[in-house]
Structure formats: C-alpha cells, structure tokens
Amino acid sequence: MQNEIDSENLNLIEITGKNTSTTILSSISQPLSLLFKTLNNKIAKLNEINIVTLVSWVATITACGMYISYIPQIMDNLNGIKTSPFQPFVAAINCFLWTYYGVKSKEYPVAIANAPGILFGSFACLSAII
Numbered sequence: 001m002q003n004e005i006d007s008e009n010l011n012l013i014e015i016t017g018k019n020t021s022t023t024i025l026s027s028i029s030q031p032l033s034l035l036f037k038t039l040n041n042k043i044a045k046l047n048e049i050n051i052v053t054l055v056s057w058v059a060t061i062t063a064c065g066m067y068i069s070y071i072p073q074i075m076d077n078l079n080g081i082k083t084s085p086f087q088p089f090v091a092a093i094n095c096f097l098w099t100y101y102g103v104k105s106k107e108y109p110v111a112i113a114n115a116p117g118i119l120f121g122s123f124a125c126l127s128a129i130i
Contacts (some may be wrong), residue, residue, distance in 0.1 A: 063114065063116075063117070066117075067091070070120040072089050073088070074124050085125040085126075088120075088122075088124035089122040093121075094117070095116075095118045097126035099114040
C-alpha cells in the first residue's frame with residue numbers, strides 16, 4: 001500500500017513538475033518573443049535610417065560638386081568669353097530656396113548641399129553680365 005501511495009505521489013510530482021515547467025516556459029516565451037520582434041524591428045529601422053543618412057550625405061557631396069563645376073564658366077566669363085547668365089541665375093534662386101527650407105526644417109544636408117549653389121550660381125550669373 002505504501003508503494004502505491006509513493007507511486008501516486010511520484011506521478012503527481014512528475015505531472016505537476018511538467019505542468020509547472022510548461023507554464024513557466026510559456027509565460028517566458030511570449031514576452032521573449034515580443035522582445036525579439038521589437039528588437040528586430042528597431043534594428044531594421046536603424047539600418048534604414050543609416051542608409052537614408054548615408055544617401056543624404058552622398059547626395060550633398062554630389063550637389064556641392066555640381067555647383068563647384070561653375071568655376072570654369074566663371075573663369076571663361078572673367079576672361080572675356082561670355083556665357084548665358086540665365087541658368088546660373090535660376091540655379092542660385094533655386095539653391096537659395098532649398099537652403100532656406102533646409103535651415104528652417106533642420107534638414108542640414110539639404111541646406112549644405114544647396115549653399116554652394118547660391119555662391120557659385122550668383123558669381124557665374126554676375127560674371128556673365130559684367
């Protein structure tokens with residue numbers, strides 16, 4: 001009889017232990033799963049932000065290069081080979097507007113990319129007129 005009681009107690013302990021461990025695992029697994037999903041989403045957003053930031057600064061550098069390319073036109077104008085002032089004039093106005101927008105909206109790559117266009121577009125326009 002004692003053996004039967006011991007056997008039943010062992011079965012109860014075994015079943016209770018399995019249920020307890022299953023309950024503990026399931027109660028831990030849901031928050032962990034949610035945590036990993038949240039972390040994965042945040043990492044994906046960070047990668048996206050880093051790519052967007054990189055592209056914005058590469059675009060800034062290429063825009064600066066585009067406006068610096070006015071230097072040969074300015075040199076030609078100063079050496080007596082006059083060019084049309086229209087395109088650099090419009091570019092200078094465009095760059096002024098984008099620089100203003102970039103500063104006011106705190107989108108500094110936009111402002112930095114267009115600031116040289118104000119300077120070089122204005123010089124190219126004035127050197128073509130004078």
